[in-house]
Amino acid sequence: MKCSFETDYLADFHYHCTVESILAPLAAAGIRDIFWNMQGEGDFIYLKPEMDEIAHCVKAHGMDVTGLAAPHVFGPNRCCWSEDELQRQSGLCLIENRMELAERLGARLVWIPAPSPLPKKRSHVMQSLENLILAADKHNVVLAVESCIAEELSFVLDAFSTHRLAWCMQTALCALGGSAGMLLERFGGRLALVRASDATGYGLARLLPFTGCIDWPSLLANVKAVSPDAAFSLDIDVYSHLDCSQMEFLSRVRKAAEGIAELWDGKVE
Amino acid sequence: MIAINSSFHSVLASPEEVLSAIARAGFEGVLWSQMGKGDFHYLPAERKAVVKCFRKYGLCAASVHAAEPFRRLYYSENAWHREAGVELLLNRMELAAELECPVVVFHAPSPFPVDTTAIFAGLDETFRRGESLGVLLAIENGETEEVTPLLQRYPARLLGFAYDSGHGFCQGNAESLHRECFSRLVTVHLHDNDGAHDQHKMPFTGRIDWNAEAVKLAGAGWKGGALLELSEKCHDVTSHDEFLRQAYSPGVRLERLLDSAAEGQLA
Numbered sequence: 001m002k003c004s005f006e007t008d009y010l011a012d013f014h015y016h017c018t019v020e021s022i023l024a025p026l027a028a029a030g031i032r033d034i035f036w037n038m039q040g041e042g043d044f045i046y047l048k049p050e051m052d053e054i055a056h057c058v059k060a061h062g063m064d065v066t067g068l069a070a071p072h073v074f075g076p077n078r079c080c081w082s083e084d085e086l087q088r089q090s091g092l093c094l095i096e097n098r099m100e101l102a103e104r105l106g107a108r109l110v111w112i113p114a115p116s117p118l119p120k121k122r123s124h125v126m127q128s129l130e131n132l133i134l135a136a137d138k139h140n141v142v143l144a145v146e147s148c149i150a151e152e153l154s155f156v157l158d159a160f161s162t163h164r165l166a167w168c169m170q171t172a173l174c175a176l177g178g179s180a181g182m183l184l185e186r187f188g189g190r191l192a193l194v195r196a197s198d199a200t201g202y203g204l205a206r207l208l209p210f211t212g213c214i215d216w217p218s219l220l221a222n223v224k225a226v227s228p229d230a231a232f233s234l235d236i237d238v239y240s241h242l243d244c245s246q247m248e249f250l251s252r253v254r255k256a257a258e259g260i261a262e263l264w265d266g267k268v269e
Numbered sequence: 270m271i272a273i274n275s276s277f278h279s280v281l282a283s284p285e286e287v288l289s290a291i292a293r294a295g296f297e298g299v300l301w302s303q304m305g306k307g308d309f310h311y312l313p314a315e316r317k318a319v320v321k322c323f324r325k326y327g328l329c330a331a332s333v334h335a336a337e338p339f340r341r342l343y344y345s346e347n348a349w350h351r352e353a354g355v356e357l358l359l360n361r362m363e364l365a366a367e368l369e370c371p372v373v374v375f376h377a378p379s380p381f382p383v384d385t386t387a388i389f390a391g392l393d394e395t396f397r398r399g400e401s402l403g404v405l406l407a408i409e410n411g412e413t414e415e416v417t418p419l420l421q422r423y424p425a426r427l428l429g430f431a432y433d434s435g436h437g438f439c440q441g442n443a444e445s446l447h448r449e450c451f452s453r454l455v456t457v458h459l460h461d462n463d464g465a466h467d468q469h470k471m472p473f474t475g476r477i478d479w480n481a482e483a484v485k486l487a488g489a490g491w492k493g494g495a496l497l498e499l500s501e502k503c504h505d506v507t508s509h510d511e512f513l514r515q516a517y518s519p520g521v522r523l524e525r526l527l528d529s530a531a532e533g534q535l536a
Binding site for chain 1: 283310
C-alpha cells in the first residue's frame with residue numbers, strides 16, 4: 001500500500017506560488033505519492049494550460065497522483081448543493097473541472113465535501129448527485145464524499161449504490177466525534193479514501209499520524225477489514241508542527257506515510 | 270449614451286444587484302468590470318446570467334474590462350501562465366460577444382518589457398483565436414504603462430485605443446496620447462482627479478478641463494457618449510443609489526458637452 005500526501009500542507013495556493021515550488025520540496029524529501037489539494041477555497045476553475053503545467057511537473061518529479069480535492073469551501077456563486085439553479089450548475093462545472101484534472105493526472109479519486117448541514121428541501125441535492133455520478137463515469141473517477149455525520153452519509157450513499165460515489169473518512173474529525181467505529185460498521189463497504197491525520201483528543205488539529213491520540217494499528221485493522229482497497233492520504237497541517245524546518249517536517253511526513261503503509265501491509269505489529 | 274462602470278463600488282456581488290442599481294439611476298449603458306481583480310474565469314452559464322440581467326434592465330454593454338490577473342498573465346514568460354492569460358482574455362471577449370458589446374479593454378504590463386517576445390506571443394495568440402468573435406481589443410493608457418508599441422504592431426482591425434482621461438491627466442501625457450493614439454480611439458473611461466492621484470471622481474469635480482477634453486474626443490470622431498469610470502469611495506455618499514444618482518447629473522452634462530463639441534460648437 002502507498003500512502004499519499006496532500007499538497008496543501010503550507011496553506012493555499014497563492015498567486016506567487018508555482019506548481020514547481022509546491023512539488024520540488026516534496027520530491028526533495030522523497031515523497032512521490034501525492035494528493036493534489038490546491039485552490040481549495042473559492043471558485044477557481046483550472047484552465048487547460050494550468051492542467052498541463054501540473055501534469056508536466058508531476059511527471060518531471062516521477063510522482064503519482066492518488067486523487068485530488070475539490071474546493072472545501074465553495075465560493076458564493078459555485079456551489080453544487082445550492083438551491084439556485086445557476087449556482088448549482090456552476091458548482092457542478094467546478095467539480096467536473098476537478099474531475100478533468102484528475103483524468104489528466106491519471107488520478108482515480110476526487111474528494112468533495114458532503115452537503116452539510118443537509119437542507120430541508122433536498123431534491124436539488126439529489127439532482128446534483130445524479131449529475132456528479134454521470135460526470136464521474138465520463139471521467140472514470142470515484143467521488144469520495146467526506147463527512148463524519150451518519151445522517152449526511154446515509155442521505156448521500158444510500159440513495160446511490162454506484163461505485164462512483166463513495167465515502168471519505170477524515171480520521172481526526174472522526175476521532176473528535178468518537179464516531180469512527182460506528183461509521184466504519186455502517187458505511188465501511190463504501191469507503192474509498194481515508195484522509196489520515198492524528199488528533200489531539202480535544203480540538204481540531206491535523207497532526208502527523210503517531211503523534212496524537214489515535215490508535216493507528218486498531219484503526220487500520222478496522223478499515224482493512226471492511227475496505228481493503230481504500231486509499232490513504234496524509235491530510236496534515238504544518239502549523240501543528242512548527243518545531244522544525246520545512247524539510248524536517250516533510251521528512252517526518254514521509255516516515256509517517258511509510259509507517260501507515262507498513263502497518264497496513266502487516267510489516268509491523 | 271450615459272454609462273457607468275459596474276465596479277463603482279467594492280461590495281456589490283451579483284449582476285442583479287449592480288445592474289438594477291445602475292438602471293434605477295437612469296444610466297443607459299454599463300462598462301462591465303465585475304470580477305476585475307484576479308483570475309476569475311466566467312463559466313458559460315454565468316455569462317448567460319450576466320447577459321440575461323443586461324436584457325432584463327434594458328442596459329447596453331458599452332465595454333467589458335479584462336481582468337487584472339494574479340497569475341493568468343497574457344504576457345508571462347512562463348508559457349503555461351501566458352496561455353492561461355490568453356484564455357482569460359478570450360473569456361472576456363466571449364462575454365463581450367454574448368453581450369453584443371464591441372470592445373474589451375485591457376492593460377499592458379508595467380513596466381513595459383524590454384524583451385517583447387512574451388507579450389507579442391500572448392497577443393498574437395489572442396488575436397488568432399479571438400478574431401472570429403467580432404470583438405475589438407482596446408489597450409488602455411494606464412497609470413504608467415506604455416501603449417504605443419502595441420498600437421504600432423497590431424492593425425486597427427484588431428487593436429484599438431481606450432482613452433482614460435484620469436490616467437492621462439495624472440500622468441501628464443494626455444497631449445502625447447492625443448497626438449499618437451487618438452486616431453485609434455474606440456472607447457473611453459472618463460473621470461476626473463486632482464492631477465496628482467488617480468481618484469476616479471465624477472467629471473467636473475476635479476481639475477480636468479472638460480471643454481478641452483470634449484473637443485479632443487470630438488476631433489477623434491468619438492460619438493459613443495459619456496462613459497464614466499468612477500469610484501464611490503472618493504465621494505461622500507451614504508448609499509450606492511445616492512452615488513449613482515449624483516453621478517448621473519455630470520454624465521448628462523458631459524454628454525451634452527460631447528454633443529456640442531461634435532457639432533463644432535466648442536472652440
